Amino acid sequence: xxxxxxxxxxxxxxxxxxxxxxxxxxxxxxxxxxxxxxxxxxxxxxxxxxxxxxxxxxxxxxxxxxxxxxxxxxxxxxxxxxxxxxxxxxxxxxxxxxxxxxxxxxxxxxxxxxxxxxxxxxxxxxxxxxxxxxxxxxxxxxxxxxxxxxxxxxxxxxxxxxxxxxxxxxxxxxxxxxxxxxxxxxxxxxxxxxxxxxx
Amino acid sequence: xxxxxxxxxxxxxxxxxxxxxxxxxxxxxxxxxxxxxxxxxxxxxxxxxxxxxxxxxxxxxxxxxxxxxxxxxxxxxxxxxxxxxxxxxxxxxxxxxxxxxxxxxxxxxxxxxxxxxxxxxxxxxxxxxxxxxxxxxxxxxxxxxxxxxxxxxxxxxxxxxxxxxxxxxxxxxxxxxxxxxxxxxxxxxxxxxxxxxxx
Numbered sequence: 434x435x436x437x438x439x440x441x442x443x444x445x446x447x448x449x450x451x452x453x454x455x456x457x458x459x460x461x462x463x464x465x466x467x468x469x470x471x472x473x474x475x476x477x478x479x480x481x482x483x484x485x486x487x488x489x490x491x492x493x494x495x496x497x498x499x500x501x502x503x504x505x506x507x508x509x510x511x512x513x514x515x516x517x518x519x520x521x522x523x524x525x526x527x528x529x530x531x532x533x534x535x536x537x538x539x540x541x542x543x544x545x546x547x548x549x550x551x552x553x554x555x556x557x558x559x560x561x562x563x564x565x566x567x568x569x570x571x572x573x574x575x576x577x578x579x580x581x582x583x584x585x586x587x588x589x590x591x592x593x594x595x596x597x598x599x600x601x602x603x604x605x606x607x608x609x610x611x612x613x614x615x616x617x618x619x620x621x622x623x624x625x626x627x628x629x630x631x632x
Numbered sequence: 633x634x635x636x637x638x639x640x641x642x643x644x645x646x647x648x649x650x651x652x653x654x655x656x657x658x659x660x661x662x663x664x665x666x667x668x669x670x671x672x673x674x675x676x677x678x679x680x681x682x683x684x685x686x687x688x689x690x691x692x693x694x695x696x697x698x699x700x701x702x703x704x705x706x707x708x709x710x711x712x713x714x715x716x717x718x719x720x721x722x723x724x725x726x727x728x729x730x731x732x733x734x735x736x737x738x739x740x741x742x743x744x745x746x747x748x749x750x751x752x753x754x755x756x757x758x759x760x761x762x763x764x765x766x767x768x769x770x771x772x773x774x775x776x777x778x779x780x781x782x783x784x785x786x787x788x789x790x791x792x793x794x795x796x797x798x799x800x801x802x803x804x805x806x807x808x809x810x811x812x813x814x815x816x817x818x819x820x821x822x823x824x825x826x827x828x829x830x831x
Contacts, residue, residue: 442803444756445749447764448657450771455654456698457778458647464782499655550644556777557643564770565646571759571767572649578755579656583663600645 451575465552469545470537474508475517476549479534479542484602488521488531506530512538650774664751668744669736673707674716675748678733678741683801687720687730705729711737 459473466476481494495505509532512518517538523529534542557565577589658672665675680693694704708731711717716737722728733741756764776788 438803440761441749441753442799443761443764443768444752446799447756447768447771448752450768450775451653451657453698454650454771454775454778455657457775457782458650458654460698460782461778499652499659550640552781553643553647554640556774556781557646559777560770560773562639562642564773565642567766568770568774569642569646569649571763571770572646572653574759574763575755575767576649576653576656578758579653579660582751582755583656583659600641 461552461556462549465548466545468548469541471517471541471545475512475515476545478505478508478512478532479517479538480546482518482532482534482538483542483546488533491530491532494532517541660751660755661748664747665744667747668740670716670740670744674711674714675744677704677707677711677731678716678737679745681717681731681733681737682741682745687732690729690731693731716740 462473462476466473469476471479477498478494481497482489485493485497491505491509492502495502498505509518509520513520513535515537516535518532519535521531521533523531560568577592580587580592581589661672661675665672668675670678676697677693680696681688684692684696690704690708691701694701697704708717708719712719712734714736715734717731718734720730720732722730759767776791779786779791780788
């Protein structure tokens, strides 16, 4: 019943939908982090450091953000001048560049992250939990198709395993940043997140 | 059964999934259009002109690409120098800037678009038709949540109606560009897309 043309149009509209969704996501991020004197790129670098742990290798930040080391280096240059991050070199290997928080970055990351969490929640929580899982998985399929297109012969299974490890790490990182929806006292008593689900 | 923390982690992972998907989409686009001497931004401007019709108002291109008029103006400046587009002013209102194809842009847009279609198909067609519809709709929900966050009080229903109109226009535009999966002869005889579904 479905014609070729309908299928083609759906495919192209979906592509555009992905594009638009991201453009809006970027605008939402921007609206949020600019209140903390940050650009979305600077915020992304700060969260990478928080997530990867201090000091973070610039190559790891680039990989995590799926950007080139060069472009991250340029962002870091400006961030050093703005006292957001500090740059150091490896003791054993001077070629390795590490980045850690500087005063202003350290001060901004926590409130900016909490504000970002609030926005992410505001936008994604209207979707039922099951829909969020579906969306996550469908995007995952598209993502792996793209990765295979970009890197033919890539080990997708290994990438999926790495992602699961990242998720575990993200949970830990998230707890360290404090979740406004989980009362501080409960988290500290070790009952991580064992409250009833918010809304 | 679901803890707050699990729900929070899913939400944040979904946000990152959206981010990653787009980053990869951009890389796929880049890999494709650079073979035609275009950047993804230039390609986006060219397709906007194709979609909106020549000459296209720079403000309409900016709206279609969800970018500021300023940033599109800067891209267009470089594209004029590269003989990709021509810029004209409105006869009645000199403040209105129009953009149309120049020689190189006209020459590149068709093969680049066909190549892009092929990549989009390659990446999205492995998803069953129903999954593509689900993904489209789920992204739509997220998109409208973001639009409401960015513009409180926005008329979402009107935007949805506008999107349907755009879809009709996209179908027309798509036919004019030729779909490799639909034999040329069939399309020209008026039996648009009435072939059996590809694959």
